[in-house]
Amino acid sequence: MSISHSISDLAQELGVTTRTIRFYEEQGMLAPERRGQERIYSARDRVTLMLILRGKRIGFSLAECKELIDLYDPSGNRKQLDYFLAKITERREQLARQMLDIQQMQQELDTAEQRCLNAMKELPAAS
Structure with missing residues (x-):
């Protein structure tokens, strides 16, 4: 007998909403069996959902996860x-570029902050 899961069981186990699972179903990434209105998810559907969620956590698009x-x-x-x-290589390269952009923004913010502090020192004291 194969293992099956209800939508609420999967949602609770994987920490997502039932709406999220239905969305992935609408996208053609999950194909639960139907028993009337009830969705019955297979072990394969569970693994697929876990892979989608893992892919999303590491920054893959839904299209990349599907592919x-x-x-x-x-x-x-x-x-x-x-x-x-x-x-993975592409994602690492993208993150490296983003890190460089963030470092450059932090330097710009540091410079702007220092200019503001210097300008405040030159203002007369507030009364």
């Missing part, structure tokens, strides 16, 4: 792993 999941091949996932490694 990665679509590359899954149970007989061997070299293509999926190569894609994932390339995306």
